[in-house]
Amino acid sequence: MTNLDKIAHLAEKSEYDVSTPRKNWDEFDLNKLEALGAGTKHDVCASTATPRVVKGLQRIGNTSRGGICHSFTPDGRCVSLFKTLFTNDCAHDCKYCPNSDDCSTKGKTYSYTPKELADITLSLYQGNYVEGLFLSSGTGKDEDIIMEKLIETARILREDYKYEGYIHLKILPGTDKDYIKRSMEHADRVSLNIESCSKNRFHEVSSTKHYDYDILRRQRYIRDLMEKNGLPASHTTQTIVGGAGENDKEIFESMIREYRKMDLKRMYYSSFKPVEGTALDDKEEVPNSREHRLYQTDWLFRVYDLKPNEITLAFDEKGFLPDGDPKIEIAKRVFDEPVDPNEASYERLLRVPGIGPKSASRIIKSREKEEINKWSELSKLGVVLKRARTFLKVNGWTHSTLDRWSS
């Protein structure tokens, strides 16, 4: 018997065949797939990383601790999940949204059935096109009815198909607590978009949803349920940048509140883009650079552990982040002399532009063995010299005077 025969024999013998959905894709409505897929393209979270460990053999799929990207669109964004709306029917009037009841160019209304959606997800997963499902939706006439269908989709996947891949479920605004609990039993991650940085700003973009009641209260439910029952990849949210005329500082403050009070894993930012036919279609588009700057401050808070009052040094008097890296703006204000990489603490090194958590710990470990005497050595440890040089002193030598950054 050759090894290939043995492998074929093992496959014949294996009885972990779980029911596989059969679908005649010729009859499948691709316009629906396209319309409901496009309905989620502004939802940014593409993470598939989850610490959930999958064991046993009676299953289809597993998870990946670090996440996997299966494709990228020409806008450079990762396509890792089958990201779709369940339905584009919605009773709300969000002024930026093409699914809103008030949108004059709103196209045909489509909906999946839970079984249909579970079948496509599993088929795409089996073909290795995606790492799992990201399921969002319009609220239809009643958010609880639609939420029930989202949960049923996840249940079919988990229980009927023994699917163990990644699932991200959206919690619809205003959803009953019991539905939130049930969603969290199947999902790796759930999310509820705050869309705006405060109650007042929120009401400028939606008159049918209530910021405190429909959004923040539901986020607290998620937080409390998570504390009690766990949720592998935690919960996230997203906000629109500039949709209601808010400045960066307002968004930054809501970011801090969200991380501190809601025990959030990540907040995502999406620059406002007007959509034809919506109530805000004549509003100017917000450049992507604004969301980029906000991501940088988010990173400084979450990963670099900078204090909010340090980060606010980067904002101008109108509450906007100027062009350029906020870390450089902050460094110009906090350092009164160049930093010596042979002496500085980890925290101080982290505040130098061009040095991240990895290169800071490499510097510390490396200098224990041998002093750092050359710029090129720093570069080999992962420091981006182009950005770091101005703030460092190597062998008593600096690349600039301090006056240069205080002027």
Add this chain to the structure above:
Amino acid sequence: MDSLYIGQVVELSLSKRKLELLKANENTERGDLRLAEKIDDDALQTARKDKIIRIRELIRETGREIHKMKGFVRFKLLGEKVKCGYMKPEHEVGFMVLDWFAKRFPGKVIVLGNKEQSWVSIYTEEGVSHEKSGSLESTLDELGEELDMEKKKDLTEVWERYYESQYSERRKNEELFKKNMPEKYMKRAGNKAERKFELQKLDKFKS
């Protein structure tokens, strides 16, 4: 004993995984492997010497290829038991990729390969069993003698429509796309839909 004493012989070694990655890289030379025996993971991370940095880069490159293949290869289903697809990696990463997929889909025969060679792997209660074989075609022929491998309709069309729906023209960023999805990895994973769409976009852009 917890602490080291002077004169104690300390065995330095890279983790098993890192050594595997280094050995799998096509460009690794004997000198790299000899040096790798004398360093540990810590020394690798904090290296300032070019020879050690080279080892770090070789390991990183192999790891990157494995990661990209895990994401970019696509499977066709043949009957209930076999999943097959195209893959032509530059480095010797066949089994590392295949075994990972086998664990994802227990009881299924995973076959990936090209005109010259193919890799086959399965995960059952006996653990992972794998085999390197000739061309993808000949391997599938051989498996076909044992297993029912009726070809199912693949999802290329469904995937293409979905993929296009996710693109936002206003956010076009060719540079980022090329960085994240380099042509060389698309080719090695036989990735067609994305390459086709990318070319169409480029044509539009130029016209």
